[in-house]
Amino acid sequence: MADEVLFDYLHMEMIHEFFNENYKKEGKSEESMTTLELLGFRVGQCVIERLTKDSPRFKDELDAMKFTCKDFWMSVYKKQIDNLRTNHQGVYVLQDNKFRLLTNLSSGKQYVEAAPRFLAFPCGLIRGALSNLGITSVVTAEVAIMPACKFQIQIQRV
Protein backbone atom coordinates (compact mmCIF):
# COMPACT_ATOMS: atom_id res chain seq x y z
CA MET A 1 0.00 0.00 0.00
CA ALA A 2 2.98 2.27 -0.54
CA ASP A 3 2.01 5.83 -1.08
CA GLU A 4 2.80 7.57 -4.32
CA VAL A 5 5.04 10.05 -2.55
CA LEU A 6 7.31 7.23 -1.48
CA PHE A 7 8.04 6.40 -5.07
CA ASP A 8 8.50 10.09 -5.94
CA TYR A 9 11.02 10.55 -3.14
CA LEU A 10 12.81 7.34 -3.96
CA HIS A 11 13.05 8.37 -7.59
CA MET A 12 14.46 11.79 -6.69
CA GLU A 13 16.95 10.22 -4.35
CA MET A 14 17.95 7.69 -6.97
CA ILE A 15 18.72 10.43 -9.47
CA HIS A 16 20.69 12.33 -6.84
CA GLU A 17 22.66 9.23 -5.95
CA PHE A 18 23.55 8.04 -9.42
CA PHE A 19 24.42 11.43 -10.77
CA ASN A 20 26.61 12.36 -7.85
CA GLU A 21 28.51 9.11 -7.70
CA ASN A 22 29.33 8.75 -11.35
CA TYR A 23 30.19 12.36 -11.67
CA LYS A 24 32.69 12.08 -8.88
CA LYS A 25 34.17 8.86 -10.16
CA GLU A 26 34.62 9.42 -13.86
CA GLY A 27 32.87 12.65 -14.64
CA LYS A 28 30.47 11.04 -17.09
CA SER A 29 26.85 11.93 -16.77
CA GLU A 30 25.71 9.94 -19.78
CA GLU A 31 26.58 6.77 -17.96
CA SER A 32 24.21 7.76 -15.19
CA MET A 33 21.42 8.24 -17.71
CA THR A 34 22.08 4.79 -19.09
CA THR A 35 22.10 3.31 -15.61
CA LEU A 36 18.80 4.95 -14.75
CA GLU A 37 17.27 3.85 -18.02
CA LEU A 38 18.36 0.28 -17.44
CA LEU A 39 16.86 0.33 -13.98
CA GLY A 40 13.63 1.57 -15.49
CA PHE A 41 13.80 -1.21 -18.03
CA ARG A 42 14.05 -3.89 -15.37
CA VAL A 43 11.24 -2.44 -13.34
CA GLY A 44 9.06 -1.89 -16.39
CA GLN A 45 9.38 -5.54 -17.35
CA CYS A 46 8.26 -6.67 -13.91
CA VAL A 47 5.42 -4.18 -13.62
CA ILE A 48 3.91 -5.14 -16.94
CA GLU A 49 4.16 -8.81 -16.02
CA ARG A 50 2.17 -8.22 -12.87
CA LEU A 51 -0.36 -6.01 -14.60
CA THR A 52 -1.16 -8.32 -17.49
CA LYS A 53 -1.04 -11.56 -15.57
CA ASP A 54 -4.65 -12.45 -16.22
CA SER A 55 -5.43 -10.61 -19.38
CA PRO A 56 -5.54 -12.12 -22.86
CA ARG A 57 -2.97 -11.57 -25.58
CA PHE A 58 -3.00 -8.25 -27.40
CA LYS A 59 -4.38 -8.32 -30.90
CA ASP A 60 -1.74 -6.09 -32.38
CA GLU A 61 0.86 -3.48 -31.66
CA LEU A 62 -1.60 -0.64 -31.52
CA ASP A 63 -3.61 -2.47 -28.92
CA ALA A 64 -0.52 -2.92 -26.80
CA MET A 65 0.28 0.79 -27.11
CA LYS A 66 -3.23 1.72 -26.06
CA PHE A 67 -2.90 -0.52 -23.05
CA THR A 68 0.32 1.22 -22.19
CA CYS A 69 -1.35 4.60 -22.44
CA LYS A 70 -4.36 3.68 -20.38
CA ASP A 71 -3.88 0.94 -17.83
CA PHE A 72 -0.12 0.98 -17.45
CA TRP A 73 0.05 4.75 -17.14
CA MET A 74 -2.91 4.72 -14.79
CA SER A 75 -1.37 2.29 -12.39
CA VAL A 76 2.08 3.85 -12.44
CA TYR A 77 1.27 7.56 -12.60
CA LYS A 78 -2.39 7.55 -11.56
CA LYS A 79 -3.58 9.23 -14.70
CA GLN A 80 -3.96 8.49 -18.39
CA ILE A 81 -1.88 9.76 -21.23
CA ASP A 82 -3.31 12.90 -22.75
CA ASN A 83 -2.45 12.29 -26.33
CA LEU A 84 -1.30 9.36 -28.43
CA ARG A 85 -0.23 9.90 -32.00
CA THR A 86 1.17 7.51 -34.53
CA ASN A 87 2.27 7.48 -38.11
CA HIS A 88 1.24 3.84 -38.41
CA GLN A 89 4.76 3.02 -39.41
CA GLY A 90 6.16 2.20 -36.03
CA VAL A 91 6.54 5.63 -34.48
CA TYR A 92 4.33 6.61 -31.57
CA VAL A 93 4.29 9.83 -29.65
CA LEU A 94 2.81 9.84 -26.16
CA GLN A 95 2.08 13.20 -24.70
CA ASP A 96 1.48 13.76 -21.03
CA ASN A 97 0.56 17.32 -20.13
CA LYS A 98 1.10 16.97 -16.46
CA PHE A 99 3.77 14.37 -15.92
CA ARG A 100 3.75 13.45 -12.28
CA LEU A 101 7.49 13.23 -11.83
CA LEU A 102 7.96 16.72 -13.26
CA THR A 103 5.16 18.61 -11.51
CA ASN A 104 7.28 19.11 -8.42
CA LEU A 105 10.07 20.70 -10.38
CA SER A 106 8.40 23.65 -11.99
CA SER A 107 5.70 24.72 -14.37
CA GLY A 108 7.01 26.70 -17.27
CA LYS A 109 10.47 26.97 -18.65
CA GLN A 110 12.44 26.88 -15.45
CA TYR A 111 14.70 23.86 -14.92
CA VAL A 112 14.00 22.41 -18.34
CA GLU A 113 17.69 21.48 -18.61
CA ALA A 114 17.43 19.32 -15.54
CA ALA A 115 14.34 17.53 -16.78
CA PRO A 116 16.05 14.83 -18.90
CA ARG A 117 17.50 13.09 -15.87
CA PHE A 118 14.02 12.77 -14.44
CA LEU A 119 12.85 11.19 -17.66
CA ALA A 120 15.51 8.51 -18.00
CA PHE A 121 13.79 6.15 -15.60
CA PRO A 122 10.31 6.59 -17.15
CA CYS A 123 11.76 5.98 -20.61
CA GLY A 124 13.26 2.75 -19.39
CA LEU A 125 9.96 1.89 -17.75
CA ILE A 126 8.12 2.16 -21.05
CA ARG A 127 10.83 0.29 -22.96
CA GLY A 128 10.80 -2.52 -20.42
CA ALA A 129 7.05 -2.76 -20.45
CA LEU A 130 6.92 -2.95 -24.23
CA SER A 131 9.74 -5.44 -24.40
CA ASN A 132 7.84 -7.86 -22.23
CA LEU A 133 4.83 -7.39 -24.44
CA GLY A 134 7.01 -8.55 -27.29
CA ILE A 135 7.81 -5.17 -28.78
CA THR A 136 11.38 -4.00 -29.16
CA SER A 137 11.63 -0.27 -29.18
CA VAL A 138 13.70 2.81 -28.60
CA VAL A 139 12.17 5.37 -26.28
CA THR A 140 13.21 8.99 -26.02
CA ALA A 141 11.64 11.88 -24.21
CA GLU A 142 11.60 15.60 -24.61
CA VAL A 143 10.34 18.47 -22.57
CA ALA A 144 9.42 21.82 -24.01
CA ILE A 145 7.43 23.30 -21.18
CA MET A 146 7.20 21.72 -17.76
CA PRO A 147 5.40 19.67 -16.68
CA ALA A 148 4.30 18.50 -20.10
CA CYS A 149 6.50 15.97 -21.82
CA LYS A 150 6.49 13.84 -24.92
CA PHE A 151 7.72 10.30 -25.19
CA GLN A 152 8.69 9.15 -28.62
CA ILE A 153 8.64 5.43 -29.19
CA GLN A 154 10.23 3.92 -32.22
CA ILE A 155 9.43 0.29 -32.82
CA GLN A 156 12.33 -1.80 -34.08
CA ARG A 157 11.08 -4.35 -36.48
CA VAL A 158 13.51 -7.15 -37.17
Add this chain to the structure above:
Amino acid sequence: MSRPNVKGLDPKKVSGELFTLTYGAIVAQLLKDYESDEEVNKQLDRMGYNIGVRLIEDFLARSGISRCNDFRETSDAIAKIGFKMFLGITPSVSNWSPAGDEFSLQIESNPLVDFVELPDSHSNLSYCNILCGVIRGALEMV
Protein backbone atom coordinates in the same frame (compact mmCIF):
# COMPACT_ATOMS: atom_id res chain seq x y z
CA MET B 1 -12.17 -2.07 -30.39
CA SER B 2 -13.28 -3.62 -27.12
CA ARG B 3 -11.25 -5.84 -24.92
CA PRO B 4 -12.44 -7.37 -21.68
CA ASN B 5 -11.46 -5.11 -18.81
CA VAL B 6 -8.08 -5.90 -17.40
CA LYS B 7 -8.91 -7.23 -13.98
CA GLY B 8 -5.35 -7.76 -12.93
CA LEU B 9 -4.32 -6.03 -9.74
CA ASP B 10 -5.87 -2.86 -8.45
CA PRO B 11 -3.84 0.34 -8.92
CA LYS B 12 -2.87 0.77 -5.27
CA LYS B 13 -1.24 -2.61 -5.11
CA VAL B 14 0.66 -2.02 -8.32
CA SER B 15 2.05 1.28 -7.10
CA GLY B 16 3.24 -0.50 -3.99
CA GLU B 17 4.93 -3.07 -6.16
CA LEU B 18 6.44 -0.35 -8.28
CA PHE B 19 8.11 0.98 -5.17
CA THR B 20 9.32 -2.45 -4.15
CA LEU B 21 10.63 -3.26 -7.60
CA THR B 22 12.37 0.08 -7.97
CA TYR B 23 14.00 -0.35 -4.59
CA GLY B 24 15.19 -3.81 -5.56
CA ALA B 25 16.68 -2.49 -8.77
CA ILE B 26 18.47 0.28 -6.89
CA VAL B 27 20.00 -2.15 -4.42
CA ALA B 28 21.11 -4.42 -7.24
CA GLN B 29 22.75 -1.50 -9.03
CA LEU B 30 24.47 -0.30 -5.86
CA LEU B 31 25.82 -3.78 -5.30
CA LYS B 32 27.31 -3.67 -8.76
CA ASP B 33 28.84 -0.25 -8.26
CA TYR B 34 30.32 -0.76 -4.84
CA GLU B 35 32.46 -3.69 -3.84
CA SER B 36 31.53 -4.23 -0.23
CA ASP B 37 28.20 -4.80 1.47
CA GLU B 38 29.21 -2.28 4.11
CA GLU B 39 29.56 0.46 1.52
CA VAL B 40 26.16 -0.33 0.12
CA ASN B 41 24.66 -0.27 3.59
CA LYS B 42 26.14 3.16 4.11
CA GLN B 43 24.77 4.45 0.81
CA LEU B 44 21.32 3.07 1.55
CA ASP B 45 21.37 4.73 4.94
CA ARG B 46 22.39 8.03 3.38
CA MET B 47 19.69 7.82 0.75
CA GLY B 48 17.17 6.95 3.41
CA TYR B 49 18.28 9.93 5.46
CA ASN B 50 17.68 12.31 2.57
CA ILE B 51 14.28 10.78 1.94
CA GLY B 52 13.36 10.91 5.63
CA VAL B 53 14.18 14.58 5.87
CA ARG B 54 11.55 15.31 3.21
CA LEU B 55 9.12 12.63 4.20
CA ILE B 56 8.62 14.05 7.66
CA GLU B 57 6.94 17.14 6.19
CA ASP B 58 4.52 14.96 4.33
CA PHE B 59 3.88 12.88 7.39
CA LEU B 60 3.18 15.87 9.60
CA ALA B 61 0.93 17.42 7.01
CA ARG B 62 -1.13 14.29 6.59
CA SER B 63 -1.34 13.08 10.12
CA GLY B 64 -1.76 16.45 11.80
CA ILE B 65 -0.15 14.96 14.85
CA SER B 66 1.00 17.27 17.62
CA ARG B 67 4.33 17.19 19.38
CA CYS B 68 5.15 13.95 21.15
CA ASN B 69 5.63 14.28 24.89
CA ASP B 70 8.06 11.47 25.41
CA PHE B 71 9.95 8.80 23.60
CA ARG B 72 7.24 6.21 24.02
CA GLU B 73 4.78 8.39 22.20
CA THR B 74 7.36 8.84 19.49
CA SER B 75 7.74 5.12 19.08
CA ASP B 76 3.99 4.72 18.81
CA ALA B 77 3.75 7.52 16.30
CA ILE B 78 6.38 5.89 14.12
CA ALA B 79 4.97 2.42 14.33
CA LYS B 80 1.25 3.00 14.31
CA ILE B 81 0.90 6.12 12.22
CA GLY B 82 4.01 6.53 10.12
CA PHE B 83 4.54 3.01 8.91
CA LYS B 84 0.83 2.46 8.51
CA MET B 85 0.44 5.60 6.43
CA PHE B 86 3.27 4.91 4.03
CA LEU B 87 3.79 1.20 3.91
CA GLY B 88 0.49 -0.09 5.18
CA ILE B 89 2.07 -2.19 7.91
CA THR B 90 2.16 -1.82 11.67
CA PRO B 91 5.42 -2.99 13.18
CA SER B 92 5.39 -3.97 16.83
CA VAL B 93 7.39 -1.98 19.32
CA SER B 94 9.40 -4.05 21.71
CA ASN B 95 12.71 -4.51 23.45
CA TRP B 96 12.72 -1.31 25.43
CA SER B 97 16.08 -0.64 27.03
CA PRO B 98 16.15 -0.05 30.80
CA ALA B 99 16.88 3.63 30.29
CA GLY B 100 13.89 3.95 27.98
CA ASP B 101 15.87 5.45 25.13
CA GLU B 102 16.13 2.44 22.85
CA PHE B 103 13.49 0.23 21.33
CA SER B 104 13.06 -2.22 18.52
CA LEU B 105 10.56 -2.18 15.72
CA GLN B 106 9.65 -5.60 14.49
CA ILE B 107 8.16 -5.87 11.06
CA GLU B 108 6.18 -9.00 10.28
CA SER B 109 5.63 -8.71 6.57
CA ASN B 110 7.79 -6.09 4.98
CA PRO B 111 6.54 -4.96 1.58
CA LEU B 112 10.07 -3.94 0.62
CA VAL B 113 11.22 -7.53 0.55
CA ASP B 114 8.45 -8.99 -1.61
CA PHE B 115 10.02 -11.08 -4.34
CA VAL B 116 13.49 -10.77 -2.80
CA GLU B 117 15.95 -13.48 -1.82
CA LEU B 118 19.35 -12.65 -0.43
CA PRO B 119 22.13 -14.95 -1.62
CA ASP B 120 24.71 -16.12 0.92
CA SER B 121 27.45 -14.08 -0.70
CA HIS B 122 25.77 -10.92 0.54
CA SER B 123 24.89 -11.99 4.03
CA ASN B 124 26.25 -8.74 5.45
CA LEU B 125 23.86 -6.64 3.47
CA SER B 126 21.13 -4.89 5.39
CA TYR B 127 18.59 -4.87 2.62
CA CYS B 128 16.19 -2.59 4.46
CA ASN B 129 18.82 -0.16 5.60
CA ILE B 130 17.00 2.58 3.78
CA LEU B 131 14.27 2.34 6.39
CA CYS B 132 16.84 3.05 9.09
CA GLY B 133 17.96 6.12 7.22
CA VAL B 134 14.41 7.31 6.70
CA ILE B 135 13.57 7.07 10.39
CA ARG B 136 16.83 8.75 11.33
CA GLY B 137 16.28 11.61 8.90
CA ALA B 138 12.69 12.09 9.89
CA LEU B 139 13.38 12.12 13.61
CA GLU B 140 16.30 14.48 13.24
CA MET B 141 13.97 17.06 11.75
CA VAL B 142 11.79 17.05 14.80
